Amino acid sequence: MTSQDVPDIAPRATVRRSPEPAAARLVRALVDRRHRRWVLLGGLAFAALAAFGVYASVAGPPPRIEAVVYFTPTATDAQKDAVRAACPTAGQAVQEARDHNTAQSSRVYPLRYNVTYASPADKAMIYRCVHAQPNVIGISEFTAGE
Known part of the structure; x- marks a missing residue:
């Protein structure tokens, strides 16, 4: 074996690690x-x-809170309007105007209340009135941004 057959091996460079974190x-x-x-x-x-x-x-202003009334699938528009007329605004729980668009959600959930500034007593009056009406399943609150 000659010196040409042996590859040159260079010493490895050592990596210094810093002792501090x-x-x-x-x-x-x-x-x-x-x-x-x-x-x-x-x-x-x-x-x-x-x-x-x-x-x-x-x-900033408080987030808008809206109460949406859910009706049975068999409820007619006349029955929904009757609930709207029977349960008007109570204190700061303001009944919103009917939507005049063709969106499916406007036809299914036509009754909404703005309860952002309503007291618990105002909300209770609306909930009691709505739940007493026929063809109503329930009412839910939604906060804008959720």
């Missing part, structure tokens, strides 16, 4: 004077975003 390196980089401007700008942006989030959730 990543969190310590991050803290050291954040307190470094060279990065102070970017750390302050990032902190200021985070504080502004947090303040805006608190303002939007506290100062």
Whole structure:
């Protein structure tokens, strides 16, 4: 065997591992004077975003809450109109106007109440009146955005 038959084996490069954890390196980089401007700008942006989030959730209008009346499948339009006439607005539970579109949901659920600002007593009056009517299955509340 000659020296030409033996491949040259180069020594392996050793990888040095840092003995400190990543969190310590991050803290050291954040307190470094060279990065102070970017750390302050990032902190200021985070504080502004947090303040805006608190303002939007506290100062914004409440979500719209709507109560929808469910009728039996055999209920006619005249029976649905009778329930609408028998159970008008009660306090802050406001009966919404009938939809004048051709959507299927408007024909199936023609009676809705805006109960966003209604007290529990107002809601109870509406629920009691609606449940006393024939061909009514029930009533459900929906919050906008859910």
